[in-house]
Amino acid sequence: xxxxxxxxxxxxxxxxxxxxxxxxxxxxxxxxxxxxxxxxxxxxxxxxxxxxxxxxxxxxxxxxxxxxxxxxxxxxxxxxxxxxxxxxxxxxxxxxxxxxxxxxxxxxxxxxxxxxxxxxxxxxxxxxxxxxxxxxxxxxxxxxxxxxxxxxxxxxxxxxxxxxxxxxxxxxxxxxxxxxxxxxxxxxxxxxxxxxxxxxxxxxxxxxxxxxxxxxxxxxxxxxxxxxxxxxxxxxxxxxxxxxxxxxxxxxxxxxxxxxxxxxxxxxxxxxxxxxxxxxxxxxxxxxxxxxxxxxxxxxxxxxxxxxxxxxxxxxxxxxxxxxxxxxxxxxxxxxxxxxxxxxxxxxxxxxxxxxxxxxxxxxxxxxxxxxxxxxxxxxxxxxxxxxxxxxxxxxxxxxxxxxxxxxxxxxxxxxxxxxxxxxxxxxxxxxxxxxxxxxxxxxxxxxxxxxxxx
Amino acid sequence: xxxxxxxxxxxxxxxxxxxxxxxxxxxxxxxxxxxxxxxxxxxxxxxxxxxxxxxxxxxxxxxxxxxxxxxxxxxxxxxxxxxxxxxxxxxxxxxxxxxxxxxxxxxxxxxxxxxxxxxxxxxxxxxxxxxxxxxxxxxxxxxxxxxxxxxxxxxxxxxxxxxxxxxxxxxxxxxxxxxxxxxxxxxxxxxxxxxxxxxxxxxxxxxxxxxxxxxxxxxxxxxxxxxxxxxxxxxxxxxxxxxxxxxxxxxxxxxxxxxxxxxxxxxxxxxxxxxxxxxxxxxxxxxxxxxxxxxxxxxxxxxxxxxxxxxxxxxxxxxxxxxxxxxxxxxxxxxxxxxxxxxxxxxxxxxxxxxxxxxxxxxxxxxxxxxxxxxxxxxxxxxxxxxxxxxxxxxxxxxxxxxxxxxxxxxxxxxxxxxxxxxxxxxxxxxxxxxxxxxxxxxxxxxxxxxxxxx
Numbered sequence: 001x002x003x004x005x006x007x008x009x010x011x012x013x014x015x016x017x018x019x020x021x022x023x024x025x026x027x028x029x030x031x032x033x034x035x036x037x038x039x040x041x042x043x044x045x046x047x048x049x050x051x052x053x054x055x056x057x058x059x060x061x062x063x064x065x066x067x068x069x070x071x072x073x074x075x076x077x078x079x080x081x082x083x084x085x086x087x088x089x090x091x092x093x094x095x096x097x098x099x100x101x102x103x104x105x106x107x108x109x110x111x112x113x114x115x116x117x118x119x120x121x122x123x124x125x126x127x128x129x130x131x132x133x134x135x136x137x138x139x140x141x142x143x144x145x146x147x148x149x150x151x152x153x154x155x156x157x158x159x160x161x162x163x164x165x166x167x168x169x170x171x172x173x174x175x176x177x178x179x180x181x182x183x184x185x186x187x188x189x190x191x192x193x194x195x196x197x198x199x200x201x202x203x204x205x206x207x208x209x210x211x212x213x214x215x216x217x218x219x220x221x222x223x224x225x226x227x228x229x230x231x232x233x234x235x236x237x238x239x240x241x242x243x244x245x246x247x248x249x250x251x252x253x254x255x256x257x258x259x260x261x262x263x264x265x266x267x268x269x270x271x272x273x274x275x276x277x278x279x280x281x282x283x284x285x286x287x288x289x290x291x292x293x294x295x296x297x298x299x300x301x302x303x304x305x306x307x308x309x310x311x312x313x314x315x316x317x318x319x320x321x322x323x324x325x326x327x328x329x330x331x332x333x334x335x336x337x338x339x340x341x342x343x344x345x346x347x348x349x350x351x352x353x354x355x356x357x358x359x360x361x362x363x364x365x366x367x368x369x370x371x372x373x374x375x376x377x378x379x380x381x382x383x384x385x386x387x388x389x390x391x392x393x394x395x396x397x398x399x400x401x402x403x404x405x406x407x408x409x410x411x412x413x414x415x416x417x418x419x420x421x422x423x424x425x426x427x428x429x430x431x432x433x434x435x436x437x438x439x440x441x442x443x444x445x446x447x448x449x450x451x452x453x454x455x
Numbered sequence: 456x457x458x459x460x461x462x463x464x465x466x467x468x469x470x471x472x473x474x475x476x477x478x479x480x481x482x483x484x485x486x487x488x489x490x491x492x493x494x495x496x497x498x499x500x501x502x503x504x505x506x507x508x509x510x511x512x513x514x515x516x517x518x519x520x521x522x523x524x525x526x527x528x529x530x531x532x533x534x535x536x537x538x539x540x541x542x543x544x545x546x547x548x549x550x551x552x553x554x555x556x557x558x559x560x561x562x563x564x565x566x567x568x569x570x571x572x573x574x575x576x577x578x579x580x581x582x583x584x585x586x587x588x589x590x591x592x593x594x595x596x597x598x599x600x601x602x603x604x605x606x607x608x609x610x611x612x613x614x615x616x617x618x619x620x621x622x623x624x625x626x627x628x629x630x631x632x633x634x635x636x637x638x639x640x641x642x643x644x645x646x647x648x649x650x651x652x653x654x655x656x657x658x659x660x661x662x663x664x665x666x667x668x669x670x671x672x673x674x675x676x677x678x679x680x681x682x683x684x685x686x687x688x689x690x691x692x693x694x695x696x697x698x699x700x701x702x703x704x705x706x707x708x709x710x711x712x713x714x715x716x717x718x719x720x721x722x723x724x725x726x727x728x729x730x731x732x733x734x735x736x737x738x739x740x741x742x743x744x745x746x747x748x749x750x751x752x753x754x755x756x757x758x759x760x761x762x763x764x765x766x767x768x769x770x771x772x773x774x775x776x777x778x779x780x781x782x783x784x785x786x787x788x789x790x791x792x793x794x795x796x797x798x799x800x801x802x803x804x805x806x807x808x809x810x811x812x813x814x815x816x817x818x819x820x821x822x823x824x825x826x827x828x829x830x831x832x833x834x835x836x837x838x839x840x841x842x843x844x845x846x847x848x849x850x851x852x853x854x855x856x857x858x859x860x861x862x863x864x865x866x867x868x869x870x871x872x873x874x875x876x877x878x879x880x881x882x883x884x885x886x887x888x889x890x891x892x893x894x895x896x897x898x899x900x901x902x903x904x905x906x907x908x909x910x
Contacts, residue, residue: 398670
């Protein structure tokens with residue numbers, strides 16, 4: 001029996017094991033889930049050994065551990081593939097908006113609902129099952145495999161780049177493979193060739209040194225919430241264009257060729273509005289929705305708080321107000337430089353009586369990979385085998401900063417072989433994965449490994 | 456022994472009883488304190504009976520109860536004084552900023568620290584002790600007394616005006632007396648002749664129907680937090696002038712005479728900055744700080760929230776964002792009309808893809824009383840007796856909507872005989888009261904009752 005056939009016959013095992021994986025609430029952001037994150041790492045290591053990897057280990061970092069595995073039986077002449085994924089997940093809050101419990105995976109038709117089902121446990125697990133299919137049949141994969149599965153992606157991978165730099169020899173490979181992105185539809189596979197970077201900051205503004213009664217001091221004391229809203233409103237105009245001075249200086253312009261190709265991507269505005277749960281699109285009018293979503297920088301306030309936020313009324317003029325802001329960056333913006341620009345600008349526009357502190361919480365580079373490399377040709381053929389159609393090339397709005405790290409530290413390019421769908425509700429309530437995509441994903445991954453040695 | 460002398464000799468009893476009163480966490484806003492509010496009402500009724508009132512009762516309302524007491528022994532020819540106060544207090548949050556526990560009254564020199572020490576338990580209790588001083592000596596006060604002590608002032612007195620309308624005969628009086636304001640300094644008594652009104656709304660803006668991943672949808676979906684900050688920034692300009700269309704239409708202009716008198720009020724900018732815990736003042740440059748604080752309308756965002764507000768990062772594009780906004784109004788602004796104006800304006804400026812809902816949580820009229828009435832002359836003389844100096848006339852920035860209700864329903868004016876200080880930290884951590892002011896307050900209240908029959 002061929003590996004592809006084995007995988008087809010063992011889809012139920014895939015589902016059962018994935019459900020076990022998804023039951024572990026490995027939320028890396030929340031301290032109360034620290035043990036769950038460690039448990040997920042141990043679970044994953046055990047599964048890698050069962051899937052045939054001769055070596056798998058949980059490697060400590062200053063934060064959550066990294067699961068490393070290798071299977072080098074293909075020999076020194078065969079190419080080596082470095083598979084990256086992350087076993088940590090986003091917080092599930094707000095819990096009241098989930099229709100089923102986030103850590104009790106629930107089947108509804110072909111969809112499996114759970115936090116992490118698509119981002120990224122489900123997609124990561126495709127590669128464990130692909131390797132196992134070789135193990136149970138031909139005995140070994142036709143390429144050398146190294147796995148690098150981290151537990152800190154959702155907190156910005158603070159220890160990943162140092163780990164890669166310190167273990168560059170261990171991780172040496174010919175190409176990296178990541179399944180942490182989405183395709184265009186169940187029958188429209190796509191390969192991502194560009195990712196956005198990220199700069200995430202937290203802003204604290206301070207007015208009076210302590211909370212005051214707004215009836216006694218309002219009108220003569222600058223209220224930090226009022227001031228914060230005025231300051232934030234100056235970061236972007238109504239059309240979504242970011243107005244931080246210098247912000248666009250390094251933005252690599254979209255080429256006419258790229259814009260033309262993007263215009264030919266399948267895109268149904270009505271369907272997209274439905275997936276986005278909105279009645280209208282919004283944003284920079286000079287760019288199409290696809291361009292805004294993947295090839296333009298953005299600025300989103302991800303959280304804001306200050307003053308009295310409980311039921312009822314309280315006439316407080318608070319001492320402080322806060323906001324969390326993420327900016328998605330495009331090549332060739334520098335995250336550290338953007339953090340400095342927004343810090344300088346907010347400081348400059350802080351009105352009298354208001355002080356501002358900006359904490360740079362997370363940064364990551366965007367990336368763009370070649371669409372004409374041998375590995376990319378193998379990936380295109382593999383998708384054709386898995387899905388029966390030629391994949392599109394597309395840019396991705398999200399961030400996978402490790403792609404830039406692989407380029408810079410290991411000198412290798414990455415194949416972004418995604419199996420998610422645009423409506424998987426990533427980072428939102430009711431995250432799900434479309435199971436047929438994962439099953440076809442295993443076929444695609446198997447075919448990629450089979451094709452890679454000969455391209 | 457005269458009542459004044461009796462009160463002087465029993466200041467320790469005043470302090471001990473007030474501390475007992477302050478230990479009851481009668482926070483009307485918070486449901487978990489419902490029993491404490493009821494307990495405070497019962498405690499107050501018992502103390503009124505002990506102080507000599509022949510009749511005191513706890514009267515139910517749809518919300519927290521009203522404590523009513525009367526002592527009509529002065530006879531039908533003597534004037535009747537209706538004393539109003541409130542026995543509920545603001546929430547104590549944020550608890551971590553209190554230097555001593557908010558409901559364990561703590562003495563530091565002449566100051567007593569506790570939630571409600573100044574607003575309004577301490578000031579209310581002045582009148583209980585003044586009545587008791589007559590009871591223990593001459594036997595009865597020289598005026599008829601009615602007490603109306605409510606437990607919902609800090610939630611906007613939703614049941615007070617209906618109660619007054621339903622019990623207009625019971626509450627009939629010649630003048631109302633309220634101690635719920637501050638004087639200018641320990642040796643600078645003042646009588647408030649104008650109060651601001653209030654309009655308090657809660658704003659909910661909705662973008663997408665559910666939370667989204669900002670990396671997947673940011674840039675093409677209008678983020679409700681971004682939108683809310685832009686909308687709020689349009690309510691007021693940088694100098695504090697409110698820019699809601701129609702907002703100023705009914706504002707009664709300050710007369711030149713009033714402005715001249717306000718300019719002569721004792722005011723030390725440096726001292727005020729210290730009390731406000733700020734390094735600079737702010738606000739409408741065409742008006743002095745005193746005018747901005749008491750005679751101009753204001754707009755303060757008292758709370759704002761939306762998205763992810765826990766430690767760490769989450770790249771959520773939330774479905775909703777919220778703000779609580781209070782506007783202080785001046786005569787002759789109409790609170791209901793202002794609520795409609797801000798609702799209409801926010802609805803009009805809501806950008807595409809953003810819906811807005813405005814809940815009108817609380818409203819109250821401002822008020823202005825005569826400075827030349829007989830009762831006011833008695834109050835001036837009483838302060839002179841209590842403090843040894845003539846009180847100033849001033850306007851107050853806070854709101855006591857019952858003053859307008861007394862005018863409209865009972866046809867009587869109110870004497871605002873305050874004993875607080877500007878730095879009492881009302882509605883803020885570390886609320887306190889300056890005890891000598893309360894002791895002089897009892898003297899002033901006694902003298903007012905003695906003088907009133909003859910003016």
